[in-house]
Amino acid sequence: MPTPALIRALADIDTVFGGWTSPAETGCERCFAPEDTAWLRTPRARLPLDLLRRFVHKAPDHFADHAAVMRRLLPQCAHAMADGTLGDVGWAPHGLSRVDWRSWPAEQAAAVEAFVLAWWQDVLAAPEPPYPAEDVFETCASILGTMTPLLDRWEPGPAADGHLVACARSWLYDLVSDDWPFTWWSPDDQAAGAGQLQAWLARNAPERLRARGEADLAVRTELAGLPYDERWADPYRSGPAATD
Numbered sequence: 001m002p003t004p005a006l007i008r009a010l011a012d013i014d015t016v017f018g019g020w021t022s023p024a025e026t027g028c029e030r031c032f033a034p035e036d037t038a039w040l041r042t043p044r045a046r047l048p049l050d051l052l053r054r055f056v057h058k059a060p061d062h063f064a065d066h067a068a069v070m071r072r073l074l075p076q077c078a079h080a081m082a083d084g085t086l087g088d089v090g091w092a093p094h095g096l097s098r099v100d101w102r103s104w105p106a107e108q109a110a111a112v113e114a115f116v117l118a119w120w121q122d123v124l125a126a127p128e129p130p131y132p133a134e135d136v137f138e139t140c141a142s143i144l145g146t147m148t149p150l151l152d153r154w155e156p157g158p159a160a161d162g163h164l165v166a167c168a169r170s171w172l173y174d175l176v177s178d179d180w181p182f183t184w185w186s187p188d189d190q191a192a193g194a195g196q197l198q199a200w201l202a203r204n205a206p207e208r209l210r211a212r213g214e215a216d217l218a219v220r221t222e223l224a225g226l227p228y229d230e231r232w233a234d235p236y237r238s239g240p241a242a243t244d
Contacts, residue, residue, distance in 0.1 A: 002122055006082060009111070009118035013078045016111040019043045022068035031062055040072050049085060052076060057092045060099070067099045071108070078115050081139075082122065084130020089139045093184055097142035116140050120150050124160040133163035134170045142185040147193065151200045161208045168205055168217055171197065175224045176231065198224045 002010070020043065027037035031054075039047045040055070047055070056077055060066035070077075073095070080086035101112045123129040123136045141147045154160060171181035175198050180190040187193055202225020209218040223231045 002082060003118065003125055006115075006118040006122040009115040010078055010082060012111045013115050014075045016108055017071050017074040020068070020071040020074070022063070022065050022072050025064055025069060027064070028058070028062040031058065040069055043072075046076055047073070049080070049087075052080065053087045056086070056095045058095070060095075066095070067101075067104075070095050070099050070101070071104075074112075078119075082119055088135070089131050090135030090183065094139050094143060097139075097145075097185070101143075113144070116143050117149060117153065121153055124154060124163060125157070127159045127162065132166065134167045137167065138182045138185050141182075145187070147196060147200075151197075151204075154204070156208055161212055164205055164208055165212055165214055165217065168201060168209065168214075168221055171201075172217070172220050172224060175201070176220060178228060201225065 022040045025037055025040040026034075027040070036051055039045060039051065052073065055069065055073055063069045077086065077095075081089065096112065096116075102109050104112075117140075120136060120140045123131070123133055129136070137147075137150060140150055144150070154164070174181040175194060178191070178194060178198075180186075180194055181197070201221040205221040206218040209215075209221065
C-alpha cells in the first residue's frame with residue numbers, strides 16, 4: 001500500500017502532466033516504428049509497458065524534443081516506478097535524469113521533486129519494495145542530481161534499517177577504496193559524492209547496523225569515514241574479519 005505522501009505526489013503528477021504530448025515527435029526511425037512514436041503525439045493514451053520502458057531509457061538524441069517526451073510519459077511512468085511495473089530501474093539512466101526539469105515551470109518542477117522524494121520514502125518504509133533500495137537510491141539521486149535529500153530522509157526504522165544493511169553491503173566494497181559505488185550515475189564530481197556518502201554512513205550507520213546484528217559491516221562503515229591512510233592502517237584490516 002503506497003504511503004499517503006506517494007499517493008498525493010502521484011495525483012499531482014497526473015494533474016500537472018496529464019494531457020501533455022510531444023506534438024511533432026517522430027523519434028529515432030531506426031529504433032521506433034511510426035506507430036510507436038504516434039503514442040507520444042497522442043494525449044493520455046496508455047502506452048504498452050515494453051514501449052514505455054524503451055522510451056524512458058533511450059538517450060535524448062533519439063527524440064526531437066526529449067523534454068516534451070518525458071512530460072508526455074510522466075504520469076504513466078511515475079505510477080509504473082511506484083508499483084514496480086516499469087521493469088528494472090537500476091540498469092540504465094532514467095530519462096528524468098537527462099532533462100533539465102528544474103528549469104520547467106515551478107508547478108511542474110515541484111511535482112517532479114515531490115514525487116521522487118515521496119517514492120524514496122515509500123521504499124524506505126516497505127520491507128519488500130518492488131525494487132532494491134540501492135537501485136531506487138541511484139535512480140532518485142540521478143534525477144535530483146544530489147544524494148543529500150535522500151540521506152536526510154533516511155531515518156531509523158525496521159524497514160529503513162534493513163535497506164541500510166543491503167545498501168552498505170553494496171556500496172562499501174568501493175567506498176572503502178574511495179571509489180564511486182554506483183553503476184551508471186556519473187556526476188561531475190564523483191570524489192565529492194563518494195566522500196559525502198562515506199561521511200554519512202560513518203556518522204549514521206554503525207549503531208543501526210549493530211542493532212541488526214551486523215557488527216562487521218558496522219566496523220567497515222566506520223573505517224570508510226576515516227582518512228585513507230588511517231583506514232588502511234587500522235588493525236581491523238589485518239584481523240580475521242577483514243574481507244577486502
